[in-house]
Amino acid sequence: MNNDTLERRYRTLLRSYPAGYRRERADELLEILIGEAAHRRWPQPRQAAALVRGGLRVRAGSAAGRxxxxxxxxxxxxxxxxxxxxxxxxxxxxxxxxxxxxxxxxxxxxxxxxxxxxxxxxxxxxxxxxxxxxxxxxxxxxxxxxxxxxxxxxxxxxxxxxxxxxxxxxxxxxxxxxxxxxxxxxxxxxxxxxxxxxxxxxxxxxxxxxxxxxxxxxxxxxxxxxxxxxxxxxxxxxxxxxxxxxxxxxxxxxxxxxxxxxxxxxxxxxxxxxxxxxxxxxxxxxxxxxxxxxxxxxx
Amino acid sequence: MRSSSRGSLREPSYFVLAALLDGRLHGYAVIKRVEELSGGRVKLAAGSLYSVVDRLLGEGLIVADGEEIINGRARRYYRLTEEGRAVLTEAADRLAEAARVVHARLLDSLFPPSAGAQFSWRTSPA
Known part of the structure; x- marks a missing residue:
């Protein structure tokens, strides 16, 4: 199934986010990512880059209270x-x-x-x-x-x-x-x-x-x-x-x-x-x- | 009030709050609504949306409001809080005031009031 393959690839990219954040948000992120990329087998390069950078930002504390x-x-x-x-x-x-x-x-x-x-x-x-x-x-x-x-x-x-x-x-x-x-x-x-x-x-x-x-x-x-x-x-x-x-x-x-x-x-x-x-x-x-x-x- | 001491809203936050004015929405619906409300100008990527959502949740301007399982994945809904509504109103008022000032000056530059004129478009006749 294309969607399964795409979801697996997105899940790999989502590993740039910390584990705790992934547990909280992975489903929501996947729904949006797959919703926007219907019928594709691979994530778009720009989207992939944005996801990795988003994960790095969260790792650096952007989602923290302070x-x-x-x-x-x-x-x-x-x-x-x-x-x-x-x-x-x-x-x-x-x-x-x-x-x-x-x-x-x-x-x-x-x-x-x-x-x-x-x-x-x-x-x-x-x-x-x-x-x-x-x-x-x-x-x-x-x-x-x-x-x-x-x-x-x-x-x-x-x-x-x-x-x-x-x-x-x-x-x-x-x-x-x-x-x-x-x-x-x-x-x-x-x-x-x-x-x-x-x-x-x-x-x-x-x-x-x-x-x-x-x-x-x-x-x-x-x-x-x-x-x-x-x-x-x-x-x-x-x-x-x-x-x-x-x-x-x-x-x-x-x-x-x-x-x-x-x-x-x-x-x-x-x-x-x-x-x-x-x-x-x-x-x-x-x-x-x-x-x-x-x-x-x-x- | 807390909002008065807070800095201005950035455009994505402004439109995310605006998207939630009509009621609770899940993430994907927020993205679509933001794009629609901004006339296609603000297109949030998934990661950017949740960066905004995290900040708004942290400030108590929105809250999570229910969850359902769709296609085996948890879908979470968000809604505006009273404080979120107040901050959005304040931001909208500020933008409207800023726009009013510029429009007034633009009209003045297009139709400069002549010396001794009794009427200006901005003021009622005496």
Whole structure:
């Protein structure tokens, strides 16, 4: 039956909505969707896109009593996870580079210096994914302490991973005071958003990994295409689920802190473009919260 | 009154409330009625409708009013509350007043009152 096939396809698209919302609204939505698409076998592309974005908006709290509050608190939670994920990934990259260039002899001291903070950072990320806020707070603070006692690692403070736990800590601590009416972020959503934010930061080159991967100055065409496609895909999703924009904002702060510290070690002069990226990060976060407030005030 | 402190209604919300003036409707009927009332200008997608419905429910301007099973799926009806009716009336009055001001100025620009005229279309003769 065409209608059964169409209904099954719509039900797949409706999975972009949270489970609780689907239980409440799926039948009503299906009645409208199937009523408007009689004799079709596939959902219209525009309608499918609108449904996915609608589901993402609901996930970001648009149907909550206080959308701005949900957006802010869940955005902060996801921002902390993104920071910890980026910190861990950068450290793993350093370990891999040490192993590649110096073998076990170079890996051991690097692991000794970075291993404890890496393990604690990953554990804090997992605790946040499982919504164990108190445990995550303890682990983040322990990670900061662990990296603080590392003696004289060259340019240690100039590395984003050093700052990841430091920038994440206030966000994690603030999460202890999350209002009761703000639901937890599900573990799968939390990990998916963290991976998306991480992909954006890495592919756009904010984390400067590709500069290490490609020795020549010329950026390959495929990388330019990948950057544009990633940025477009991220914006398409993040303008619906605006928690992602809040989650990505502290990355700019992280990179700036690392850049300023790194430059400070060499020249004592922070770069002007580094400060601009902080302003951009703050503007993104503030803009998202203001937009949520405006949508809420205007019915 | 709560409505006086609330911001203005956006067009989809305005027409959803207007669609419910004649009585309770289910989602699909609301979409059709909104399109009809707005002269085809406001076409709500399913997700957009329920985004509006959720906000209006949250503000107490509409309520769910009964449910029936059609083709194995639950069909829910919505109706306007007294507060919803008051907010819609206030919004309609505001739009009518705004329209009146513009129409008056448009007529003034088309037929400027001459100096010393005893009569303006807006005022009764003395």
């Amino acid at each position: 959308p701005k509050v949900v957006l802010l608190w869940q955005g902060m939670h996801l921002a902390a996870m993104g920071l910890l994920a980026l910190g861990a990934l950068k450290t793993i990259f350093i370990l891999a580079a040490a192993l590649t260039h110096g073998g076990g002899d170079l890996l051991r001291p690097v692991l000794h210096e970075h291993g404890p903070a890496l393990a604690l950072g990953i554990a804090a990320f997992a605790a946040l994914a499982l919504d164990r806020q108190r445990l995550a707070t303890g682990l983040v603070l322990a990670a900061i302490a662990a990296q603080a006692v590392v003696p004289d690692y060259p340019y240690g403070h100039g590395m984003p991973q050093w700052w990841a736990a430091v920038v994440a800590a206030p966000l994690v601590i603030a999460g202890l005071r999350r209002p009761a009416d703000v639901p937890r972020v599900g573990p799968r959503t939390a990990v998916a958003v963290s991976v998306s934010v991480l992909a954006l930061v890495l592919v756009l080159g904010l984390a400067r990994i590709e500069q290490l991967a490609f020795d020549d100055d010329a950026t390959p065409t495929w990388l330019v295409v990948a950057k544009i496609a990633t940025a477009a895909a991220f914006l398409w999703v993040a303008t619906a689920d605006r928690r992602m924009l809040i989650a990505v904002a502290p990355m700019f702060v992280l990179m700036t802190l690392a850049q300023i510290t790194f430059d400070g070690l060499r020249t004592d002069l922070p770069r002007v473009d580094a400060m601009a990226s902080v302003a951009l990060g703050v503007a993104i976060a503030a803009g998202m919260v203001a937009a949520a407030q405006w949508r809420h005030v205007r019915l």
